[in-house]
Amino acid sequence: MVNKNGFSRSRIAVAISTSLLCFSSAAMAGDADKITELEERLNALEIELIEAKDAANANDRVKFESGDPSPELMSKDGQSTMQFTGRFQLDYVNADPFYTGSKLEYQDGINEVSFRRVRFGVEGYFSNVWKYSLEFDFDGVSEVEVKDANVNYRGFDNSEIKVGFQKFGFGLEATGSSAHLAFLERASTDTFSPDRAVGASWLYYGDGYNFSAGYGVTALVNDDDLNEKQDVFNARFTMAPINNSDHLLHLGASALYTKNNSNMEETRYRARPNTKATGRIIDTGKFNTKSTQHYGLEAAYQHRNLLIQAEYMLAKTDDLYIKGDNMGSATINSGYAQAVYTLTGESWRYGSKKGTFKTVKPENALSKGGWGAWEIAARVDYADFNDTDANIYGGKKTDYVVGVNWYIENNLKAQFNYVHTQADYEQGFEHHSNPDLILYEQDGNIFQARLQYAF
Numbered sequence: 001m002v003n004k005n006g007f008s009r010s011r012i013a014v015a016i017s018t019s020l021l022c023f024s025s026a027a028m029a030g031d032a033d034k035i036t037e038l039e040e041r042l043n044a045l046e047i048e049l050i051e052a053k054d055a056a057n058a059n060d061r062v063k064f065e066s067g068d069p070s071p072e073l074m075s076k077d078g079q080s081t082m083q084f085t086g087r088f089q090l091d092y093v094n095a096d097p098f099y100t101g102s103k104l105e106y107q108d109g110i111n112e113v114s115f116r117r118v119r120f121g122v123e124g125y126f127s128n129v130w131k132y133s134l135e136f137d138f139d140g141v142s143e144v145e146v147k148d149a150n151v152n153y154r155g156f157d158n159s160e161i162k163v164g165f166q167k168f169g170f171g172l173e174a175t176g177s178s179a180h181l182a183f184l185e186r187a188s189t190d191t192f193s194p195d196r197a198v199g200a201s202w203l204y205y206g207d208g209y210n211f212s213a214g215y216g217v218t219a220l221v222n223d224d225d226l227n228e229k230q231d232v233f234n235a236r237f238t239m240a241p242i243n244n245s246d247h248l249l250h251l252g253a254s255a256l257y258t259k260n261n262s263n264m265e266e267t268r269y270r271a272r273p274n275t276k277a278t279g280r281i282i283d284t285g286k287f288n289t290k291s292t293q294h295y296g297l298e299a300a301y302q303h304r305n306l307l308i309q310a311e312y313m314l315a316k317t318d319d320l321y322i323k324g325d326n327m328g329s330a331t332i333n334s335g336y337a338q339a340v341y342t343l344t345g346e347s348w349r350y351g352s353k354k355g356t357f358k359t360v361k362p363e364n365a366l367s368k369g370g371w372g373a374w375e376i377a378a379r380v381d382y383a384d385f386n387d388t389d390a391n392i393y394g395g396k397k398t399d400y401v402v403g404v405n406w407y408i409e410n411n412l413k414a415q416f417n418y419v420h421t422q423a424d425y426e427q428g429f430e431h432h433s434n435p436d437l438i439l440y441e442q443d444g445n446i447f448q449a450r451l452q453y454a455f
Contacts, residue, residue: 070455081124089116093277096444100279106432129155169236172298176356179454187336188271188383192313209239231259238355248302256294273421284394288321305342330390338379373407397423419446
């Protein structure tokens with residue numbers, strides 16, 4: 001009995017042990033499968049995460065700013081960028097007949113539609129501290145013209161150095177971009193600003209002020225007549241002693257020294273009646289001089305949505321020769337005053353780094369259901385290109401300009417200008433149809449409109 005019972009208990013124990021072992025093995029096998037399955041899922045999630053990061057990085061490398069149709073391409077490390085730039089200005093002009101040029105020859109009236117500017121280029125950064133710019137003009141009238149081809153080193157504190165073909169700072173309106181003009185054209189003071197040149201410039205900026213200086217040689221890129229026509233030295237200083245949300249005061253001064261070389265000593269000053277379509281109604285003609293000096297003063301005051309600005313410029317020639325006679329020196333001048341009032345309340349944007357203004361951005365663009373930004377503007381533009389003591393008879397003029405600007409979107413605006421010009425001359429000129437009639441003055445009207453798209 002005992003043996004029998006003992007044998008039975010042993011067999012039961014073995015059976016239970018075997019069952020537990022089998023169960024444990026099965027459980028372990030199940031856990032291993034679950035672990036394997038979890039590892040596979042983790043690997044899959046890790047792959048998805050990597051792909052998501054790559055996709056996010058790829059999206060970050062192509063950026064669009066709000067309201068800007070031009071994409072900015074960025075390198076993977078964020079150290080280099082490239083962005084396309086463009087400016088398209090389509091103008092309509094209706095102008096009265098004028099007598100133009102140094103000989104005041106009759107020019108028929110104008111009624112035309114044409115492109116004022118068609119520019120396209122690229123700009124951006126590389127190695128984080130270098131900025132580059134390359135821009136061409138395709139206006140359909142002249143050959144393709146280089147406007148900018150330069151690099152700018154920005155690795156210093158509060159300082160930059162630009163090398164290449166560039167525009168040198170001189171005056172308030174001329175230093176700013178043509179995409180940010182209150183009127184269709186710059187004032188007559190623009191005739192004193194230097195041409196673009198190949199050279200180097202230095203910009204230093206502090207808290208509310210800046211100073212720039214440069215040296216360049218003109219006619220190396222766009223002029224095929226004579227190479228190295230002029231040496232240009234420029235300097236400009238601006239400051240904003242008052243700059244808050246309600247008031248802004250801008251003050252500045254510029255100086256320019258231009259030295260003609262022995263092959264090209266010709267100088268000429270001339271100005272149009274605030275439009276590009278007509279010829280110049282005041283014109284000194286060409287005269288020989290070894291060098292010229294230009295000086296300019298500028299001021300602007302902004303109170304919220306009202307901007308008032310003015311400039312005065314003076315040019316002095318050295319060793320002036322007319323028909324072989326040394327006339328000593330000549331002095332001519334020009335100035336303007338203007339006011340812009342934004343009816344919808346937006347303010348012009350000021351950059352103290354370069355001492356320039358940019359046009360308003362509409363708070364309620366047409367695409368957002370609004371009517372954009374509207375503003376009215378008025379300008380008086382004066383230029384006197386006479387110096388009778390030096391035998392310079394270029395004439396003098398006064399332009400009265402009123403304008404309306406409609407900022408449809410951040411990059412799209414429409415402008416309308418009405419110009420009334422009056423010109424007086426020291427020397428008379430013949431009437432185009434009656435040679436016996438000698439004229440000493442002329443006046444006329446110009447109506448012009450522009451549609452501008454810029455990015």
